[in-house]
Amino acid sequence: MATIQKAQEAVAIPAEVAREPKPRKLTWTPYAFMLPSAILVILFFFIPALILFYISMTNQSSANFSNPDFIGLQNFKTILNDRFVGKIFQNTVFYVVMTLTFFNVGLALIISLVTTHIERRAGIFFRTIWMLPRLTPSVVYIMMWKRIAAGPPFGILNQFLAPFGFEGVNWLSAQGNPWLFVILSNGFIGASFGMIIFTSAIESIPKELMRAALVDGASILQRIRYVILPELRWPLLFVVTYQSLSLLTSFELIWLLTDGGPGLYRTEVWALTAYKRALANYFGNAQWGYASAWAVFLVIIGVILAVVYMRYFRFNELVEEPKIEVL
Amino acid sequence: MEVVLRNLTKKFGQVVAVDHINLEIRSGEFVAFLGPSGCGKTTTLLMVAGIYKPTEGEILFDGRLMNKVPPQQRNVGMVFQSYALYPHMTAFQNMAFPLKLAGMSQMMQAERVKRVADMMGIGHLLDRKPGELSGGQQQRVALGRALVKEPDLLLFDEPLSNLDARLRLVMRGEIKRLQHELGITSIYVTHDQVEAMTMADRIAVINEGKLQAFDTPDDLYDRPKTLFIAGFVGNPPMNFFTVSIRRENGDYFAESEGGLRVKVPSERAEKALAGGLEQVIMGIRPEDIQMDESGTSENKGPVFSVEPLGRDDLIDVHIGPDSVFLLVDPLKRVRLDDIVHLEFDTAKVQFFDPETGKSLLWT
């Protein structure tokens, strides 16, 4: 170890020479990169959330814009005593559960199973087509559904059913089936999300596993049941939590398609009520305070689900330490 | 430029990656950091480059403390294992990048890049993008980029490990030659001991974050100071036997419990005995063991395995419980379970303290 010791001796340079005093600079670089996002997040997420909670406890409306009264939890009481709150709640649950079950999870799963089963390029083709509704501007998209559902002589569905002796009906009217179209229109967009996630999960199943199952003589259904579905547990859970949250708070398509009608609240959902009371009241009386109270319910559920979903999914992969250290 | 590492330590959380390393690298010297993967040699290099912040200890360039100097101001050139060329830039732009950042005029940039590129033999490839270059050419561009800014210190992070064997041989020579001509202090990280032995002036052997030895290649090979060094340096590795040393008629013999018995030079034997140890570890390199075709040697045993290495066969002969590895001519056609006699050339025999692993011959 002679050399090492020699090195140590040589290293013993006078401390004054070696230690040049250098002021420790605050490293602001990362914060400069974060600043624009931080400003927007504060401006359009944090502050609005605070405002929302505050005005939900006032009676602010377009009638008393500048001097609202603080009324505590009065708005929430009003909501719970509302004649239609039960109906709207039921509608919301019905809408979320049906769309989620039949489209965002059910159909999405079937499409990914089928498109990964057939020839690869054909599968990609069909999955691409499925993306089209999601990319189409919502107004144009709903316009198509309106024409499909329209009553005679314009409606396309009626035209298809006519040869079977079906008498035409406006499907969005009380005599038709507005819920069917609400769920269809939402489902055709929602299905593609699950489809992409399920497909990538299925494609990442090791080929050996599938071959082994084939060699063991498993039928298609057995392979799905015993090889594929167990691998899809987490993606399924993810799609269910993520999509139930976005369905719960989405109302744009329903607003465009039925506007909560026909009649009184036939297809009205919670988020639509909150929105319409505040921002789309054609009679000029926007009840911001009362509407905010409706929205508060959604925000609370949203925060809880989002936190739960962050806890359970992929947080660990996020926090990998950077491999360069700012000096 | 002279580089000094003093008590350099790096911890990642609880894990100590580099543990109080002390090194002094002389100006113009070519030093290799040698060690198994994950031993902390690259981490040390990255601290020298300024990418990692030392947890403890100091890095000095010509006596100047560098701990808090950002990498941009250290004037080091670095060649990475993956080359780390910028894929969207041509070879020229890659090499000119450090100059451009330094604010050099475009004409000066072009001139400098051209000169270095010609020196590297890639002058005709300058308008190609990295994707259009072969591995060896990319390696040259990366080396050129490190050289073009005339750094005070060159850092190499396993630069040849992605190349095929033949190219590696060529590049080894070129890098060595360039370094020698330019006289830039260089640190070369590698896990390949042949690379380290052939290129470096001195080798720092690092294991589990600790500096094991810092010596010239010859010293490491012929005068290993620890059991770890002896076992790590040299391929195939040194044979080790636990032996006791006896004196008979003025000659010294090392005897293992399994019946191995070899005569050892008295000078070395006396040093080994000086500590008064009952048993010591004896090390003999495979190239110092021959097959005794006359069949007179008392050390004999069955062949347990034969590994053809091309030029030689590596065979494993069992003498009692001891396993002896040696190289033999493939033409001798040694087969499994043949009984072979072995002759030991003990001129370079090594002895170690079994407790501490330290050499009994060299301190």
Next chain:
Amino acid sequence: MDEEVVRAPWYHPGRWLPYLFLVITLLPVFVGYSWLIIASFSRETRGLTPIGGFTLRNWAFLWEDIGTGVDLWALSRQSFIDAAHVTFLLISLAALINLLLSGTESRFGIALAKLTKSLQNVRAAFTVAVLAFVIAVVSKLSVMDLGIWSTLLNTFLIALYMTVTVVLISSMAGYALSRMNFPGRKPFLSLTLVLHGFPAVTLLIPIFYVLKFLGSIPVLGDAVGFNTLGGVALVMVSFQLPLGVWLMKGFFDSIPWDVERSALVDGATYFQTWQQILMPMLRPGLMALGIFSFISGWGAFLIPTTFTIGTKTANLPVYLNSLISDTAPVNWNTIAAIGLFQMVPVLFFFFFAQEYLLSIFAGGSKGAS
């Protein structure tokens, strides 16, 4: 399962049943688009059947409103003169500053001198001139009533503004979050993830107040307040941000560390590394996020309709919806034509940039399993 497996003969149900299933489930999509195309070129439709033959009359919206007295020639001549003025002023200002600063020692002075000097080379000056011209034209057009073209311009501006801002801001934050270690990194990462899941639409009511407040700030308010394109775009940018930051962080994560280390050792600052090395390397990812943002901005309805009033700031979807929900008798064929017209860029990207879009959807849900 792209393997050379022994397949059943074509008439076996296993071969064609999947295709049949896929085609049938997609029927509403096929039917919907077929109607859109047929109707936009027909006089009248019953179901999918055109009545009275094909026509281009439905597309008259493209030119009919234009005749409202706009002299395009005068407009571009005036804009050209304005642009020339601006460019001349800028360049002379730069020259003046440069002259005043020559020989300065201060770092700020040197930086400014560099900046002004670069303005004086021909290419930079030309770029400034062209930019000034475009701004002049746009600003003139935006105060005129050009029928659908004003709306189109609004739509385009919102989408473009959104594209540029989302890509820029997300990639800055994504870089810091992916590559740097700083106090606050972990909280911001988890916040990004929570916001990614959080339904931002529930905050539309209070955002109304935020925009009203922004609108009350002098100067800035005219750009980003309530009932301005800037305000609408800013809200949409914010809503897109969690996805964008998350995606960009993923893209940055995929760049080998050695490249960035190399840039730092070569003498680049963090900003230079980001701008000159990493951003060019991420071009496909930036394209993907950009295209995605453009499409969402282009088709946006909810936010523009909520935060704008009247036709001056309306974008195409808002305009289209006002036509559909008008109480007056609706000409569905004109509406179909406008709808199809709005689909043009979407379809363009859909056919030519699929792989980018798919990488967004796949990346946005990366790590879900």
